[in-house]
Amino acid sequence: MKGPFPEIHGGGSLLLAWQVRNRRVLVIGGGEVAAGRIVNVLNADAKVTVVSPRDGLNDEVAYRVEQKQVDFIDRKFEPSDLDGVDMVLCAVDDPVASTQVYKLCQEKRIAANIADVPPECDFYFGSVHRDGPLQIMVSTNGNGPKLANIVRRQIASNLPTNIGAAITRVGLLRRKLRKIAPNIEEGPKRMQMSKVCEQWSLEDLTEMTEGDMEELLGFYKPGTVPSLESLRLGEDGGAYDGPFLI
Ligand SMILES: C[C@@]1(CC(=O)O)C2=NC(=C\c3[nH]c(c(CCC(=O)O)c3CC(=O)O)Cc3[nH]c(c(CC(=O)O)c3CCC(=O)O)/C=C3\N/C(=C\2)[C@@H](CCC(=O)O)[C@]3(C)CC(=O)O)/[C@H]1CCC(=O)O
Numbered sequence: 294m295k296g297p298f299p300e301i302h303g304g305g306s307l308l309l310a311w312q313v314r315n316r317r318v319l320v321i322g323g324g325e326v327a328a329g330r331i332v333n334v335l336n337a338d339a340k341v342t343v344v345s346p347r348d349g350l351n352d353e354v355a356y357r358v359e360q361k362q363v364d365f366i367d368r369k370f371e372p373s374d375l376d377g378v379d380m381v382l383c384a385v386d387d388p389v390a391s392t393q394v395y396k397l398c399q400e401k402r403i404a405a406n407i408a409d410v411p412p413e414c415d416f417y418f419g420s421v422h423r424d425g426p427l428q429i430m431v432s433t434n435g436n437g438p439k440l441a442n443i444v445r446r447q448i449a450s451n452l453p454t455n456i457g458a459a460i461t462r463v464g465l466l467r468r469k470l471r472k473i474a475p476n477i478e479e480g481p482k483r484m485q486m487s488k489v490c491e492q493w494s495l496e497d498l499t500e501m502t503e504g505d506m507e508e509l510l511g512f513y514k515p516g517t518v519p520s521l522e523s524l525r526l527g528e529d530g531g532a533y534d535g536p537f538l539i
């Protein structure tokens with residue numbers, strides 16, 4: 294029977310936005326692949342330790358160490374390096390060491406990516422486009438990393454130039470809304486917020502000042518969204534007369 298529910302197409306990955314802020318990530322190896330991993334996890338505000346013999350560091354990893362952007366252990370990997378670690382990214386040119394790392398991580402239930410052995414990865418990296426708070430990741434699930442890069446570039450080249458800035462402004466507006474309407478029962482207000490995103494142009498969203506936001510949060514007319522222009526003219530809403538219903 295074909296139900297009214299989404300059909301299941303197994304064989305994919307679960308794409309998530311993993312919050313590693315202040316989590317301890319161990320990067321094993323200090324070559325080109327490790328350098329890329331370090332950028333990814335530092336951009337997600339993780340605390341990073343790199344373990345690799347110093348003479349194996351490439352220029353970029355040496356720079357991260359020198360700038361103290363990462364903690365550094367100058368030797369080959371040892372099992373005790375896993376103590377207190379939340380995630381492991383292994384990028385070494387030594388398959389025996391890779392497999393040892395994988396087995397230890399399995400035992401200790403630490404999520405691990407072993408760069409040269411896809412079957413030994415709890416998660417894969419993807420090709421990522423970043424514009425402020427916006428991140429778009431493309432995965433080919435191990436089939437064609439270079440194609441992931443090509444698809445990502447194609448997607449990025451089709452995005453509006455100010456999309457990251459618009460999302461930043463909407464984020465600020467949503468935080469302000471949550472402050473004045475913290476309860477989940479106030480759902481309709483959130484609905485109205487979606488309408489603002491739909492009905493305003495990206496230019497409007499990008500240009501929205503904090504003053505405009507205060508005006509917008511004071512606007513109350515169910516089912517309608519004021520234009521930015523009318524907000525500024527003070528026509529449609531104006532003074533806060535609560536309850537907020539935006
Ligand atoms: C997306 C990206 C993220 C990143 O790594 O940051 C990424 N690989 C990228 C590039 C890339 N990697 C390789 C080439 C050379 C050309 C080629 O082989 O095509 C190029 C192209 C290039 O360099 O331009 C070689 C390679 N990659 C893997 C193996 C092992 C194997 O497949 O057995 C080997 C052979 C190694 C060897 O033999 O030495 C495995 C993986 N690589 C993945 C991700 C995961 C699957 C992602 C997916 O399928 O979508 C997975 C499974 C595990 C993981 O890494 O997490 C990044 C693009 C970033 C960007 O530029 O946007």
Ligand SMILES: NC(=O)c1ccc[n+]([C@@H]2O[C@H](COP(=O)([O-])OP(=O)(O)OC[C@H]3O[C@@H](n4cnc5c(N)ncnc54)[C@H](O)[C@@H]3O)[C@@H](O)[C@H]2O)c1
Binds near residue numbers: 322323327370386409
């Ligand atoms: N997943 C991917 O996207 C991808 C892409 C290219 C290459 N690779 C694979 O990733 C691995 C790393 O590639 P690379 O280009 O960065 O290699 P690389 O030779 O530039 O670097 C290897 C690093 O590992 C360090 N190292 C070696 N043995 C170690 C150990 N026991 N403990 C700690 N550090 C150790 C070395 O000091 C060096 O810094 C290779 O196996 C390569 O085949 C994966």
